[in-house]
Amino acid sequence: MNTTESASHYDNLEQWSTHDLLTSINHEDKSVPLAVEKALPQIEQLVEATVERLKAGGRLFYIGAGTSGRLGILDASECPPTFGVPHGLVVGLIAGGDTAIRKAVENAEDDFHQAWRDLSEYDVNAQDIVVGIAASGRTPYVIGGLQQARQQGLATGCIVCNAGSAVAAEAEFPVEVVTGPEFLTGSTRLKAGTAQKLVLNMLTTATMIRLGRVKGNKMVDMQLSNAKLVDRGERMLMDELLIGQEDAALLLRKHGSVRAALEAHKG
Structure with missing residues (x-):
């Protein structure tokens, strides 16, 4: 019906x-x-x-x-x-x-x-x-x-x-x-x-x-397409790596994504 x-x-x-x-x-x-x-x-x-x-x-x-x-x-x-x-x-x-x-x-x-x-x-x-x-x-x-x-x-x-x-x-x-x-x-x-x-x-x-597109509970592959998402990415790195905002921002600019920054830092 x-x-x-x-x-x-x-x-x-x-x-x-x-x-x-x-x-x-x-x-x-x-x-x-x-x-x-x-x-x-x-x-x-x-x-x-x-x-x-x-x-x-x-x-x-x-x-x-x-x-x-x-x-x-x-x-x-x-x-x-x-x-x-x-x-x-x-x-x-x-x-x-x-x-x-x-x-x-x-x-x-x-x-x-x-x-x-x-x-x-x-x-x-x-x-x-x-x-x-x-x-x-x-x-x-x-x-x-x-x-x-x-x-x-x-x-x-x-x-x-x-x-x-x-x-x-x-x-x-x-x-x-x-x-x-x-x-x-x-x-x-x-x-x-x-x-x-x-x-x-x-x-x-x-x-x-x-498919492995999430790490823990974080969107580590998200596109950093605006200020809000860049800020979110920085906070992810700060929480995961126990670093300050300036260091997180540098890592994110250098590697282009949260995942790449995490892998580079831990590698």
């Missing part, structure tokens, strides 16, 4: 006070982490499959439409600065192309064949893994992309918010986080979108840790 499209438990919302609206949205949001918790075994399988492919030289691709597609692009775009990986290691694709990141592209998600065409521009191969993101679990763009990817020998996963969906049926490693009816009927940017973001956080964070 497509519970994400089911009627809200609340009605006559236009008559509510701001306080009551916010309290009820917050109440619904509290159920999301519990729904994610139930899917942890599935998430674990997807992480293990992703780690295996990336260790073998493969890449992680997200395909989605609307909010789901934007969440995939967001997660992919944050991997290079956070973990120092190449921009092409995690790639987010959205139905309708880059235009759809900011503005909805009419009927783009209904093209069953477009996702594979989009993936093919990256010369995808059997070392790669494709994860479809679709709150409803019935988006043709995602279904078609996963189906073709699987036929071509790629590993496939998905993140959906309904049980027994067509998207999940096409994925070897499905993640089903059943979030139920939205506060605003059918507005899956709410609980479903939050659930997808939580799962994406888990997927890439756990994967990058498993």
